[in-house]
Amino acid sequence: MHDRTSLSRRTLLTATAVAAAAGSASALPARASAASSGRIRRLVDRMSLEEKVGQLFVMRVYGHSATDPDQADIDANLAEIGVRTAAELISTYHVGGIIYFAWAHNTRDPQQIAGLSHGIQRAGLAGRVPVPLLIATDQEHGAVARVGKPATLLPGAMALGASESTARAREAARIAGAELAAMGINQNYAPDADVNVNPANPVIGVRSFGADPQAVARMVAAQVEGYQSAGIATAAKHFPGHGDTTDDSHTSLPTIHHTRAQWEELDRPPFRAAIDAGAASIMTAHIVVPALDPSGDPATLSHPIVTGILREQLGYDGVVITDALGMEGVRQKYGDDRVPVLALLAGVDQLLNPPDLDLAWNAVLTAVRSGEISEGRIEASVLRVLALKERLGLFRDPYVTGGGVDRTVGVPEHLAAADRIADATTTLLVNERGLLPLNRRREPNVLVVGADPAAPSGTTGPPTTVLATALTELGFTATALSTGTAPGAALVDAAVAGARGKDAVVVATYNVSATSPQRALVAALVATGVPVVTVALRDPYDIARLSGVTASLAAYSWTDVEVRAAARVIAGRVRPVGRLPVPVRRADDPARELYPIGYGLTY
Structure with a gap:
């Protein structure tokens, strides 16, 4: 692996060093210097149209290596992209960025990720016009994490919202950012700036910091500062706000029915805060907001929203990136050849993961050659993308080292900090007869049953097993029985x-x-007379549909760090201090609140 030393402000930091860097709001310069701007301009002048257009695309690619992936990944690349490897993708289409996914086998382990990042950067710098790449992923933590253990997994957004602490949100982002930087990932599609005011939201939920716009704004700003202090470009998402929908833009085109005044009050504040904090990029949403644009176009393709509101009214001049262009929300009204063209005309800079890169790339080239898009418009976006790369120090040194991974990723200081942060997030909603903590009994004997959702990157096993193991380590006699999310009669009887x-x-x-x-x-368990403690593993609304339980907790995620924190609360090792960042409404009368924002018991 390449053994050059990374740029000082991108140095792979331990938790202590990261914390020391907190004095600066952002380690990224506010903008490129005049000298670097001139160098970037000269670089663009050397590029062909094909190279300029390529800089605007961020693409997936299969494989653990940039040049030597497994045969199955070569086959997948040939089938979906028409190239064999990441290096060939870069040389053929001149893409400006790569997005990592676990399912694409990009994120097996930290050392492998660093090696892949090295190979990608080497391919970018080997081009006719050498340009490093933005390497991105969705590492929100909590429910969405592409990089798993042994990297440090931290509480997600709603859990951090429950902590009511911007300092913890900032610290979590600094730690996460330092570990991403160590692996050569320089752009994170986080934080989520959506205000989750709809409990039925199927796509945001715990990915949001909460339902209070001002509280969400404070958390978003803190995480932008934390990530960027570690040299990571953030991407606040999903503009203009995906928090109030019952539809998933991955599978349909949602409509947000907020009035302009409601948007100003509910959705705008977190994005305003992200901009004020210096967010390097902002991601658009594939949603229709008639009050902002009555055309019926999704925001990603809306000139009134991207240019009129984000650029002109909010004054944002950073990089604007689309959400993934393979999502149905952006494909329902226009074909895959028109979507990238319309997105650029709307004012975006980066085109994320189109389903057919060759079709999209050539469609943009055709639009420029026909005069539909001016070459000056393309260059404006290229200049923003290259300026971001300059701010990240990628032109001077885009490489990371294996030693840096060892010194930074999953180190004891970071793991301890993750547990400490998680201890401030667990929320106690019900505690009849003072059941909790259970440590009042001598060696409590408990059964752990329940849901076994698909494991995110931050789990070592089914949550029931993780919870039982944690309780056992805390002195309990605990056994696990995974009954899943849809237990039948036989599993209920067994429980x-x-x-x-x-x-x-x-x-x-x-x-x-x-x-x-x-x-x-x-x-059925309540009917046995044995005290029942429920732990909500995702959205905290479960308690509204469960009656008769003796105690109830909200953990906000089923990752190990949050499940273990819930175990410590049950066992009395830490006191519950988390407070609801969203209201829990009555199941029989949703207009009434069962538990308001800020509610939380302690003992």
């Missing part, structure tokens, strides 16, 4: 049988709906 003679049953729940079989499981 009831297993509850006999126990001091308590802990039930891990996951997004309990009106028709969820999880309700029958909880009701």
Whole structure:
């Protein structure tokens, strides 16, 4: 692996050194210097049209290596992109960025990720016009994380919102940013700036810091500062705000029915805060907001929204990136050849992960050659993208070292900080008869049952197993029975049988709906007379549909760090101090609040 020393402000920091860097709001210069701007201008002047257009695309690619991926990944690249490797993708299409996914086998382990990043940068600098790449991923933490263990996994946005601490949000971002930088990832599609005012939101939920616009704004600004103090470009998302929808833009085209006044009050503040904090980039949403643009176009393709509001009214001159162009929300009204052209005409700079790169790339070239898009318009976006690369120090040294990975990723200081931050997030909603903490009993004997959602990157096993193991390590006698998110009669009966003679049953729940079989499981366990403790593994709204439980916690994620924190609260090792960042409404009367924002018990 390349062994050059990274730029000082991108040095791979331990938690202590990262914390020391907090004095600066952002380690990224506010903008390129006059000298570097001149160098960038001369670089653009050397580029062909094809190279300029390529700089605007950020693309997926399969494989753990830039030049030597597994055969299955070569086959997938040939089928989807028409190239064999990441290096060939860069030389053929001159792409300005690569996005990493776990499912594309880009993120097996930190050393491999650093090697892949090295190979990608070497390919970029080997071009006729040498240009380093923006290497990005979605590492929001909590429910969305592309890089897993042994990297440090931290509480996600809503958990941090429950902590009510901008200092913790900033620290989490600094740690996460330092580890991403160590692996050669220089752009993170985070933080989520959506205000989750709709409990039925199927795509945002715990990815949001909460439902209070001003509280979300403070958290967003803190995370922008934290990430960028570690040399990571942030991408606040999803402009103009995806928090109030019952549709998922991955599979449909949602409509946000806020009036302009409601948008100003609810959705705008976090993006204003991100801009004021110096966010390096902002990601658009594939949503229709008639009050902002009555045309019916998704925001990603809307000139009134991207240029009129984001650029002109909010004064944002950083990089604007689309959400992924393979999502159905941006494909329903126009074909895949028109989407990238319309996005550029709307005012975006980066085109993220089109389903057919060759079609999209050639469509933009054709639009320029026909005069639909001026070459000056293309150059304006290229200049913004290259200026961001300059701010990140990529032209001077885009490489990271294996030693830097060892010194930074998943180090004990970071893991301890993750646990400490998580301890401030768990929210206690119900505690009848003072059941918790359970440590009042001698060696409590508990059964842990419940949901087993698909494992995110931050888990070592089913949440029930992680929770039982954590309780055992804390002095309990704990056994696990995974009943899943839709337990049938046989599993319910097994849980009831297993509850006999126990001091308590802990039930891990996951997004309990009106028709969820999880309700029958909880009701059957309550009927045994054994105290029932529920732990909501994702959205904190589950308790509204569960009656008769003795105690209830909100953990905000099923990653190990948050599940272990819930175990420490149950065991009495830490006191619950988290407060709801969203209201929990009554299931029988959604107009009334069961628990308001800021609610949380302690003992």
